[in-house]
Amino acid sequence: MKAQRILIIGGGFSGMSAAIELRKAGAEVDLVEIDPEWRNYGAGISLGGATLRAFRQLGVLDEFLALGSAQDGVTIRLPHGLEVGKLPTPRLAGPDVPGGGAILRPVLASILADATRKAGTKVRLGCTFTSIEQDADGVDVSFSDGTRGRYDLVVGADGLYSKLRQALFPAAPKPRYSGQGVWRAVVPRPPEIATCTMWVGPKIKPGVNPVSKTEMYLFITEPRAVNEHLDPATFVDHVRGLLADFPALVERLPQPASNLSGGERQQLAFARALMPSPRIMVLDEPTAALAPSLVGKVFDMVQTLPAAGVAVLMVEQRARQALAISQQGYILDQGRCVLHGPAQELLEDQRMAQLYLGSH
Numbered sequence: 400m401k402a403q404r405i406l407i408i409g410g411g412f413s414g415m416s417a418a419i420e421l422r423k424a425g426a427e428v429d430l431v432e433i434d435p436e437w438r439n440y441g442a443g444i445s446l447g448g449a450t451l452r453a454f455r456q457l458g459v460l461d462e463f464l465a466l467g468s469a470q471d472g473v474t475i476r477l478p479h480g481l482e483v484g485k486l487p488t489p490r491l492a493g494p495d496v497p498g499g500g501a502i503l504r505p506v507l508a509s510i511l512a513d514a515t516r517k518a519g520t521k522v523r524l525g526c527t528f529t530s531i532e533q534d535a536d537g538v539d540v541s542f543s544d545g546t547r548g549r550y551d552l553v554v555g556a557d558g559l560y561s562k563l564r565q566a567l568f569p570a571a572p573k574p575r576y577s578g579q580g581v582w583r584a585v586v587p588r589p590p591e592i593a594t595c596t597m598w599v600g601p602k603i604k605p606g607v608n609p610v611s612k613t614e615m616y617l618f619i620t621e622p623r624a625v626n627e628h629l630d631p632a633t634f635v636d637h638v639r640g641l642l643a644d645f646p647a648l649v650e651r652l653p654q655p656a657s658n659l660s661g662g663e664r665q666q667l668a669f670a671r672a673l674m675p676s677p678r679i680m681v682l683d684e685p686t687a688a689l690a691p692s693l694v695g696k697v698f699d700m701v702q703t704l705p706a707a708g709v710a711v712l713m714v715e716q717r718a719r720q721a722l723a724i725s726q727q728g729y730i731l732d733q734g735r736c737v738l739h740g741p742a743q744e745l746l747e748d749q750r751m752a753q754l755y756l757g758s759h
């Protein structure tokens with residue numbers, strides 16, 4: 400049976416998009432949104448090529464391009480600014496539209512709300528369902544404003560904590576906290592930020608994404624074991640602390656990718672290895688062929704990894720410095736393990752030090 404009368408519960412991005420498309424298909428569409436002011440919270444929203452393709456289908460691409468920001472690729476940088484590379488973003492919306500972009504959430508919500516109303520959707524704000532009863536021919540719905548309606552189809556678009564899902568599928572699993580928090584802020588966009596840019600650190604990965612010609616939004620993902628309430632008065636200090644290891648982001652002075660020194664090459668290799676958030680890293684002589692002044696920096700980098708949840712197995716000729724930052728050591732001689740134990744004990748063993756540790 401073709402659905403003629405459709406109810407959408409929830410006026411977020413999903414509900415509005417469904418309403419626009421269902422109206423195009425000729426259905427009568429009612430949309431109820433619980434928020435009387437139909438607000439949309441948050442900073443920017445990053446969008447891939449598939450979403451821009453959906454905007455084209457919905458008929459809102461031109462408004463998005465005028466009020467948001469679209470560009471190709473994601474630039475990846477090291478904490479101090481060095482560019483590691485550019486991730487491609489295929490142009491899925493068509494050859495004339497960049498492969499990604501971003502926009503302020505309230506701006507996108509307002510574009511979609513206008514399109515929803517223009518499409519002829521009957522929108523009721525400050526309204527929700529109070530009961531739903533399905534029979535063989537349709538669905539009877541009671542609303543919080545005292546009205547009732549009969550529909551061929553009801554679409555639940557009331558978000559992550561959907562009351563409709565709870566009413567229809569009470570045994571369905573509840574959303575679970577995944578262990579990652581995101582800090583977000585809207586800040587002025589300097590001219591050198593032309594595309595989404597991320598700085599890859601061992602523990603957190605901050606990024607900025609242009610949301611308009613003059614603004615960008617800053618996002619910082621942070622592993623947080625517990626989803627607890629934080630006092631807003633602490634926000635700025637907390638974010639400043641998270642960004643302490645990202646001087647280039649703080650100063651907004653990204654360096655060009657050219658002129659890599661040996662130490663920078665090693666940092667680049669670390670950043671590449673850290674991008675998929677590994678649980679273990681195997682390092683084969685990370686200080687080999689480096690100037691003595693850079694050796695300490697590499698060991699400093701290695702030392703930060705365990706605190707970020709990355710286990711490290713390292714083969715290194717500079718045994719004394721390697722043991723100093725390790726928990727366990729294995730001394731190899733001609734390919735055979737001749738001694739192993741807690742790194743501190745190996746360091747203090749004078750005989751082993753004379754035989755194998757040298758002066759490094």
Ligand SMILES: Cc1cc2nc3c(=O)[nH]c(=O)nc-3n(C[C@H](O)[C@H](O)[C@H](O)COP(=O)(O)OP(=O)(O)OC[C@H]3O[C@@H](n4cnc5c(N)ncnc54)[C@H](O)[C@@H]3O)c2cc1C
Nearest residue numbers: 409410411412413414431432433444445527557558562581
């Ligand atoms: C921190 C964070 C960052 C994110 N960043 C991105 C990003 O960069 N890019 C991206 O693509 N996605 C991102 N997402 C995901 C994206 O925000 C969601 O996928 C999207 O908002 C889902 O839209 P929705 O319309 O399904 O739900 P929602 O946006 O939750 O909208 C639900 C709507 O239903 C209304 N409602 C709720 N209950 C009822 C009820 N009982 N009756 C009637 N109305 C009701 C609400 O008021 C709301 O308007 C992010 C999410 C989070 C949390």
